[in-house]
Amino acid sequence: MIPISWYLIVGAVLFLIGVLGFFIKRNIIALLLSVEIMLNAVNLTFVAFSSQHGQISGQIFVFFVLVVAAAEAAVGLALVIAMFRNRESLNVDRSNLLKW
Amino acid sequence: MDPFSLLWLIPVLPLIGAAINGVFGKHLSKTAIAVIASGAVGLSFLISARAFFAMLSVSELPIIRDYFTWIQSGRFQANFGFMLDHLSGLMILIVTGVGFLIHVYSAGYMAHEEGYYRYFAYLNLFVFFMLTLVLANNYLLMFVGWEGVGLCSYLLIGFWFTRKSAADAGKKAFVVNRVGDFGFVLAIIFIFWTFDRIDFAGVFGRLADGSAFPVEQLGNVGVLTVIGLLLFVGAAGKSAQFPLYVWLPDAMEGPTPVSALIHAATMVTAGVYMVARSAAIYNHAPGALLVIAVVGAFTAIFAASIGLVQTDIKKVLAYSTVSQLGYMFLACGAGAYAAGVFHLMTHAFFKALLFLGAGSVIHGMGGLQDIRKMGGLRHQMPWTYRTFLVGTVAIAGIPPLAGFFSKDAVLWGVWNYATYGKILWTVGVIAAAFTSFYMFRLLILTFYGSPRYTHHDVHHVHESPKSMLIPLVVLAILSIVAGWVGIPPVLGGGNQIEHFLSAEAHETASESAGHSTEELLLMAVSTGAALGGLFLAYLFYVARPSLPAALATKAHSMYSIVLNKYYVDELYDAVIVWPVVRTSREFLWKFVDTIVIDGTVNGVGKLVRGSAGALRRMQSGYVRTYAGWIFLGGVAVLAWFLR
Secondary structure (H helix, E strand, O other), X not given: OOOHHHHHHHHHHHHHHHHHHHHHOOEHHHHHHHHHHHHHHHHHHHHHHHHHHOOOHHHHHHHHHHHHHHXXXXXXXXXXXXXXXXXXXXXXXXXXXXXX | OOOOOOOOHHHHHHHHHHHHHHHHHHHOOHHHHHHHHHHHHHHHHHHHHHHHHHHHOOOOOXXXXXXXXXXXXXXXXXXXXXXXXXXXXHHHHHHHHHHHXXXXXXXXXXXXXXXXXXXHHHHHHHHHHHHHHHHEOEHHHHHHHHXXXXXXXXXXXXXXXXXXXXXXXXXXXXXXXXXXXXXXXHHHHHHHHHHOOOEHHHHHHHHHOHHHOOOOOOOOOOHHHHHHHHHHHHHHHHOOOXXXXXXXXXXXXXXXXXXXXXXXXXXXXXXXXXXXXXXHHHOOOHHHHHHHHHHHHHHHHHHHHHHOOOOEHHHHHHHHHHHHHHHHHHHHHOOOHHHHHHHHHHHHHHHHHHHHHHHHHHHHOOOOOEHHHOOOHHHHOHHHHHHXXXXXXXXXXXXXXXXXXXXXXHHHHHHOOOOOHHHHHHHHHHHXXXXXXXXXXXXXXXXXXXXXXXXXXXXXXXXXXXXXHHHHHHHHHHHHHHHHHHOOHHHOOOXXXXXXXXXXXXXXXXXXXXXXXXXXHHHHXXXXXXXXXXXXXXXXXXXXXXXXXXXXXXXHHHHHHHHOHHHHHHHHHHHHHHHHHHHHHHHHHHHHHHXXXXXHHXXXXXXXXXXXXXXXXXXXXXXXXXXXXXXXXXXXXXXXXHO
């Protein structure tokens, strides 16, 4: 049996990859993908703990996260299209008008 | 029908008149306004007279009518209720009677003035408050009337408010009265604290039942003395006693009928009424009485001496009023409350007469008030002259006119006053001589000799209309006969007024028995003083007209001190007004307000703006910066939980 720490390490590494991707990439689609990676890292952690403790609630949470992630992808991609139509660019650093 | 069932209407009728004239007066004709205002007071007078004469046959006095509970809080209770006894009965007759005559007079006097309806609304409102003051059956309701008459006095002094001097005089009256009213309020608090009640019947009832409240002998200052002194502070403010008299001469800025009604006949006598009403308290506090007597005597001679050299016809009468009020307080202080109230009544008649006469002169001269520029008016204004002559003789105290009997009652009461009675009596007689001198000086300068005005000053000297002359004649008759109710036994009279008021004064039997020669002698002395004043006035202004100027140069320093009213106004300016104004301006305004308060408010604003200006830089608009902040926040939260 694979110990739980392995799952947690994989989850943490995945999460860090997502975070780093979010900070490094400028393409907004890459940012959305990074968010997906982070969410799935969390999902993995949930499932690992669920299995460890023998409780179903962690797995139910994963379903909710998947639903939210799907909705987020739908809205996010719609925004990406709207943004591209306006600016002919997917660079998030060029969308900085909403500030002080 | 119960003759007292309409008691509440006596003050309410003028209130209705004030409301009608105040609200609809703009759309009414001058005749209608005058009829409504005078009619309201006239009706009040009729009801008062009916109640008064019905009261004479009632043995159970006072008649108390409680209409509703005004304030109820714990043990404290104040009712809205009226009390009719001999003292308040006499007062309502004076207020409504003289008030009615002055309303009629005003109809003629104010005929050419703007704000006719405003004037009558104020005047009616004044009568309402004055009647509330004298009819009230407890100290708090009396205070309501007290404040109300002060308000109306303020409004009427500043009636010509576009004139700065009038507006200032109104303010001065209001502020000085506030000092006195403060004393009155404190007195009411002390009365409640001591007696647990504030209605007259209750307070005096508790005083009467003996051992709980012993008489506080001289030098033994107890709570009753404190109450008495605080009440007198209030009285001194309202009744213009030293050192709070300064507002009354300035109050002459108001229309002359107002000076007659408010600043001579009624409102300023409210203090005397209050002291007489509180006789039961004062009889237990001889120390307070001594203070009243001394202040009264000092005011009487002090104001009379200022009156000697005044040149404005109304100012002479104003100082005379202050002096006569001093007389009334002197009497009350000596324990002769009935004599004080007697003098109050006769003074109301002859001083109202003199003021209205002066108003008639001013009216006829087109606004001129300087007696140095008058002269010879007895030919042009015969009726004004005749009535003014009656008033002058009455106030001078020459028998058999009203002033003689009341002044004599005062002096006789003072003579019998155990503490310093003889000294105070001497002061009173000298003041009487002064009074006689300045009044005959006024009479001679105004009505005798040859005219000193030029046609440049005065266009057309004329006698006043009938509506002004009839009140003058009525008041002149009253000034002659009013004294006859107080003829002392030594002259064969019954001195009815003293017996009439004895219950309210809580007096024991009169002391006048057995001193007939002494009393006659004193009468002769005071009459001699009055005639001496008359003779001096004749000497100075008829026989040897150069004498006053010669005397003025000879005793120049003294003359200028008196002419400048002993520099009391200047002293108040320097000691009170100037420091208050300077402190307000330099400290309260320029430091406390500008620096402390404005600085705090503006400082808070600046602080918020500055810190917000720095913090808003966080809102860069870059998505990844926000993500960074969220990440750092997450790390911080995690670190907190994992610590």
